[in-house]
Amino acid sequence: MSPLETAEPFGARLRHAMDTRGPLCVGIDPHASLLTAWGLNDDIAGLERFTRTVVEAIADRVAVLKPQSAFFERFGSRGIAVLEKAVAEARSAGALVLMDAKRGDIGSTMGAYAETFLRKDSPLFSDAVTVSPYLGFGSLRPALDQAVISGCGVFVLALTSNPEGAEVQRSTSAGGVSLAQLMLNHMADENADAEPLGSVGAVVGATLGEAGVDLDINGPLLAPGIGAQGATPADLPGVFGSAVGNVVPSVSRGVLRHGPDVAALRESAARFADEVRTAVAGA
Numbered sequence: 079m080s081p082l083e084t085a086e087p088f089g090a091r092l093r094h095a096m097d098t099r100g101p102l103c104v105g106i107d108p109h110a111s112l113l114t115a116w117g118l119n120d121d122i123a124g125l126e127r128f129t130r131t132v133v134e135a136i137a138d139r140v141a142v143l144k145p146q147s148a149f150f151e152r153f154g155s156r157g158i159a160v161l162e163k164a165v166a167e168a169r170s171a172g173a174l175v176l177m178d179a180k181r182g183d184i185g186s187t188m189g190a191y192a193e194t195f196l197r198k199d200s201p202l203f204s205d206a207v208t209v210s211p212y213l214g215f216g217s218l219r220p221a222l223d224q225a226v227i228s229g230c231g232v233f234v235l236a237l238t239s240n241p242e243g244a245e246v247q248r249s250t251s252a253g254g255v256s257l258a259q260l261m262l263n264h265m266a267d268e269n270a271d272a273e274p275l276g277s278v279g280a281v282v283g284a285t286l287g288e289a290g291v292d293l294d295i296n297g298p299l300l301a302p303g304i305g306a307q308g309a310t311p312a313d314l315p316g317v318f319g320s321a322v323g324n325v326v327p328s329v330s331r332g333v334l335r336h337g338p339d340v341a342a343l344r345e346s347a348a349r350f351a352d353e354v355r356t357a358v359a360g361a
């Protein structure tokens with residue numbers, strides 16, 4: 079591709095994946111406790127085996143796989159090598175890879191994060207990355223710009239699934255709206271005119287009961303918190319209302335606890351996918 083050609087936008091690729099595979103995202107979170115439960119050691123060999131099993135079991139059937147970078151960084155450079163391999167293999171199997179790295183920093187450093195996760199020649203190149211906007215939405219500009227160049231997505235924290243998030247995210251900005259709403263408004267601006275779906279997504283916890291914000295951002299809504307954190311697919315219509323069709327529900331431990339048996343991992347993911355389909359169809 080010449081530098082002047084633009085890649086197919088992430089939003090379009092994601093919409094296609096959601097329509098053909100269903101919207102479920104499965105997280106790869108190799109907790110030490112899961113490695114133990116799978117009969118693996120909490121070491122690099124255990125991490126490698128766990129990750130390979132999840133990718134082989136799930137990557138050919140879900141829209142999105144979301145590795146949680148923290149669990150790989152824990153093992154230093156050898157953990158990152160496992161992550162690099164998993165990203166490449168998951169993408170080859172047809173899953174979109176959303177790197178859950180939650181990076182946020184001043185713009186010049188954000189540029190380096192953008193190169194790490196969103197530049198095509200990077201070893202950790204992924205389809206999308208999670209970022210934190212709480213250094214100011216404008217600090218994300220290098221990632222937003224690099225995402226356009228590479229056809230990637232950026233998922234911005236808005237209302238996180240943890241109860242502690244509310245004291246920051248629900249607090250009121252100088253303009254009188256919540257910080258979360260302010261960030262969502264920026265996302266809507268980034269996605270204006272995008273079809274069929276913008277490439278800037280919001281992270282909004284499935285655990286919230288009711289979002290209480292305007293989620294009409296013309297972009298995907300990543301909804302973590304299903305499974306181990308207590309939310310279920312049946313909660314999605316209540317949280318997301320009329321935006322539920324743009325939701326990418328995310329489950330990590332709720333699926334992973336069924337391993338290491340590949341069939342059981344697949345069955346669990348299929349069950350969550352069915353429950354999501356039923357919940358969204360009835361909304």
Ligand SMILES: O=c1ccn([C@@H]2O[C@H](COP(=O)(O)O)[C@@H](O)[C@H]2O)c(=O)[nH]1
Nearest residue numbers: 146238239302303305306307329330331
């Ligand atoms: O608001 C947020 C944002 C991200 N996460 C991440 O999603 C998974 C959830 O794992 P479960 O095992 O399904 O609870 C994890 O990687 C979090 O860091 C989130 O939970 N909430």
